[in-house]
Amino acid sequence: MSKSTSAFPVTIAGTGSYVPEKILTNEELSTMVDTSDEWITSRTGIKERRIAADGEFTSDMATKAAEKAMEQAGITAQDLDLIIVGTITPDTPTPATACYVQEKLGATDAVAFDISAACSSFLYAMQIASRMISDGAYQNVLIIGAEKLSAATNWDDRNTCVLFGDGAGAAILRPSAEGEGSILAMEMGTDGRHTSILDIKGGGSACPITAENLDQNLHALSMQGREVFKLAVNAMRTAADAVVQKAGLSADDIKLVVPHQANLRIIDAISDRLAVPNEKVFVNLDKYGNTSAAAVAIALDEAHRSGRFERGDNIILVVFGAGLTWAAAAIQW
Numbered sequence: 001m002s003k004s005t006s007a008f009p010v011t012i013a014g015t016g017s018y019v020p021e022k023i024l025t026n027e028e029l030s031t032m033v034d035t036s037d038e039w040i041t042s043r044t045g046i047k048e049r050r051i052a053a054d055g056e057f058t059s060d061m062a063t064k065a066a067e068k069a070m071e072q073a074g075i076t077a078q079d080l081d082l083i084i085v086g087t088i089t090p091d092t093p094t095p096a097t098a099c100y101v102q103e104k105l106g107a108t109d110a111v112a113f114d115i116s117a118a119c120s121s122f123l124y125a126m127q128i129a130s131r132m133i134s135d136g137a138y139q140n141v142l143i144i145g146a147e148k149l150s151a152a153t154n155w156d157d158r159n160t161c162v163l164f165g166d167g168a169g170a171a172i173l174r175p176s177a178e179g180e181g182s183i184l185a186m187e188m189g190t191d192g193r194h195t196s197i198l199d200i201k202g203g204g205s206a207c208p209i210t211a212e213n214l215d216q217n218l219h220a221l222s223m224q225g226r227e228v229f230k231l232a233v234n235a236m237r238t239a240a241d242a243v244v245q246k247a248g249l250s251a252d253d254i255k256l257v258v259p260h261q262a263n264l265r266i267i268d269a270i271s272d273r274l275a276v277p278n279e280k281v282f283v284n285l286d287k288y289g290n291t292s293a294a295a296v297a298i299a300l301d302e303a304h305r306s307g308r309f310e311r312g313d314n315i316i317l318v319v320f321g322a323g324l325t326w327a328a329a330a331i332q333w
């Protein structure tokens, strides 16, 4: 596991999020596959998720989240010099979704690229961005986690289709000014031995899409849920512990934990490990399900806008995803 802290402090100047209008409830899903609200709620905590409209792409949701983050940070698209989008559901395999976002925002001076670390992408992007800012190379960096997972879901597979949803979250990072908080510590980790337990098997060079494998739903997410569950708990616990220690915090110093929103039972295991009570852990997966790269970004924005933390408070972000990948951040707001 790599460890790092920015040499020069970097702050989060604004957050934003967007979710599509259409709500798909557990009850509606129960008419599509053999499942029930009781099963989904008791195993995951999810009650409903959002589904993007037909003509609504990942870049559209990303752009809407970005506009809100820029507004809160008090900057315009012209001020952006770097855009990083984390997604596993890009508008197109190439060019990068970040390029569409740059065009939609009119951020003509910004360099733009995507990263692919599944549900961990937003914190991977945060690490990259904070490094590039602390090097002095970039000033106003937009990081986004955005997904249209409904386009990569096998709607006949009850093991996966009940879990995922669409949405986007964004943040503006820039050098900390006097009196502003900063990112205190970050951790990232990867374990490529478990690539096959959570993946999309088709659509890449290993298995280009054909009519035959489309029929087999190889373009959709597949998952061995029980194995993913165990590894997620271990990796997130370790990463969260590490940033807390590295930032020199104790449980009492933590105002809020904002975890990846995949499963309430995974979230409970993380809060136990950190010895923080449930009211100090932010949960919105009941409304949105697992939106992969977007999940922690949407949660951060909703927690921020609803006043769950303020300037000076310490918060912990922790994520886990396909790869396997994981990451955590300790931030003084």
Ligand SMILES: CC(C)(COP(=O)(O)OP(=O)(O)OC[C@H]1O[C@@H](n2cnc3c(N)ncnc32)[C@H](O)[C@@H]1OP(=O)(O)O)[C@@H](O)C(=O)NCCC(=O)NCCS
Binding pocket: 034, 035, 036, 039, 040, 043, 044, 119, 158, 159, 160, 162, 198, 223, 225, 226, 227, 228, 229, 232, 262, 263, 290, 320, 321, 322
């Ligand atoms: C997927 C998950 C909710 C399943 O919960 P679980 O308690 O592990 O359930 P199991 O895998 O033991 O399955 C139990 C049974 O429920 C069934 N089942 C699966 N999905 C179902 C559904 N939507 N409705 C009803 N039954 C379902 C299974 O077929 C299995 O039946 P069987 O025992 O007859 O084979 C859970 O493993 C999980 O959340 N894993 C992590 C997923 C995750 O976080 N992924 C993203 C990481 S970024």
